[in-house]
Amino acid sequence: MLYIMRHGKTDWNAKRMLQGRTDIPLNAEGREMAQKARQEYWDVNFDYCYCSPLSRAVETAQLLLEGRDVPIEADDRLVEMSFGEYEGIEKSFQIPDCPINLLFKDPANYHASIGGAETFEELYARTGEFLEEVVKPKLAEGKDVLIVGHGAMNSSIICQVKNLPIESFWDSGLAQCKLMEL
Numbered sequence: 001m002l003y004i005m006r007h008g009k010t011d012w013n014a015k016r017m018l019q020g021r022t023d024i025p026l027n028a029e030g031r032e033m034a035q036k037a038r039q040e041y042w043d044v045n046f047d048y049c050y051c052s053p054l055s056r057a058v059e060t061a062q063l064l065l066e067g068r069d070v071p072i073e074a075d076d077r078l079v080e081m082s083f084g085e086y087e088g089i090e091k092s093f094q095i096p097d098c099p100i101n102l103l104f105k106d107p108a109n110y111h112a113s114i115g116g117a118e119t120f121e122e123l124y125a126r127t128g129e130f131l132e133e134v135v136k137p138k139l140a141e142g143k144d145v146l147i148v149g150h151g152a153m154n155s156s157i158i159c160q161v162k163n164l165p166i167e168s169f170w171d172s173g174l175a176q177c178k179l180m181e182l
Helices: 028-040 055-064 101-105 120-140 151-162
Strands: 002-006 048-051 072-074 145-149 179-181
Touching: 002 151, 028 055, 048 055, 048 120, 055 072, 055 145, 120 145, 120 151, 145 151
Parallel strands: 002 145, 048 072, 048 145
Antiparallel strands: 002 179
């Protein structure tokens, strides 16, 4: 079985700032979320855990799996989508005509990089490669795999696994530290 989880809360999440690849750590609430998730999902079996190399995902995975003998491996292909020069921007939806909002409001028409941000094609290529090279062989062996990542990166995996169109990219809306079975 394949499971996916989004990292716990950070200070930038609380301020509604675009994080992307900026390595912002969990805050106290985020750590508490991960510890509660450990209790909530204690009975769910995981044979392997793969996560983004960003500290908020790594720490979430460590707190979630504390007390279990589950290997955690960071993989660069699971890093969050880059938002380019818009990383660190606060409440972009309140900024009239902010170009990066196209990525969120109309993903079907976000084709070219805006301000150095990653494209959906680039995101799908790296996460799709990870699914093919790492996840599918483990699932074929009957193993249970957990991926701990980020909002956009997780959405790309969900869309690929469920064969959803790009128009549905943000529809899954995986809440922080909640487990989704794919």
